[in-house]
Amino acid sequence: MKRNILLLISTVFILFSCSSNTEEVPQSVNITLKFTHNWNGTPVTASDFNTIKFTNKNGEKISIERLRYVVSNITILPVDLSNTSLADGVLGFGVTRNFINLKEKEGLSLETFAFTGIKKIGFRFGFSDFENNDGIYQDLNSANFNVPAMLGGGYHYMQFDGKYLDTNNQEQPFNYHAIRAIDKTVTPNITKDTSFRVDLGEVNITGDAEIEIKMNIAQWFENPNTWDLNKLNTVLMPNYNAQLLISENGKSVFSLGKVTYK
Structure with a gap:
């Protein structure tokens, strides 16, 4: 019921913002959001897992x-609403969140809808503090995506795990996990919402379409902070400063890909 109310409110805002020109009445169309992954342009799929092949x-x-x-508060909004609270995810349009699991090929394609016209597409990486509450998302509970209470509770934003070759050319694990940052070295503990808004730019939606959302995995390690896995590899969740660095690097990870009309 809550979701239906949000969608109705979003629809009213969108219709209200449209031109009064009756010759250009926006039409509702079906949209498929396709999440793809690459390493500096080279496609990455589950078949590439468990092999030392990236640098x-x-x-x-x-x-x-x-x-x-997880991405939340996915929005497809008119340009003139892109700087309002709507674009920050207070009210989404079409869908509210999506859990992507590349290994299991889950969440790679998401069906929603939008109105025709020039729109800005965006989402929040992770959850805002307002939505990051313990136990409320059953699918994430089942996936063990929860954050322990001693680390602030709520949910992970990302679990990115693998192996790297250390300075002795030996395989070592890394757990590049993104959560709400918590500093437990002070009392009371300091927490910081390290989720962030991703704005993918404008798309002129003219009909049913598939819109690609690309993640460049390499960017997690390089922009603006060059990541040294020999220093920051595991136990990053309780590391307040590491979480800030992860959040900074994530802001260049996503981009708009191909728009294909059906």
Whole structure:
């Protein structure tokens, strides 16, 4: 019921913002959001897992064993609403969140809808603090995507795991996990919402379409912070500063891909 109310409110806002020109009445169309993954342009799928075959900016050779993450408050909004609270995910249009699990090929395609016209597409990586509450998403509970209470509770934003070759050319694990940052070295503990808004740019939607959302996995290790896996590899969840760095690097990870009309 809550979701239906949000969709209705979003629809009213969108219709209200449209031109009064009756010759250009927006039409509702079906949209497929397709999440793809690459390493600096080379496609990455589950078939590429568990093999040392990628090299990060710091020069470490790595493998990928798991990559799963959540995006929330997906919005497809008119340009003139893109700087309002709507674009920050207070009210979404079409869908509210998506859990992507590359290894299991889950969440790679998401069906929603939108109105025709020039729209801005975006989402939030992870959950805002308002939505990041313990136990409320049953699918994420079943996937063991929860964060322990001692680390602030709520949910992961991402679990990215694999192996890297250390300075002795030996395989070592890394657990590049993104959560709400918590500093437990002070009392009371300091927490910081490290989720962030991703704005993919404008699309002129003219009919039923598939819209590609690309993740460049390599960017998690390089922009703006060059990541040294020999120093930051495991136990990153309780590391307040590491979580800030992860959040900064994530802001260049996603981009708009191909738009294909059906």
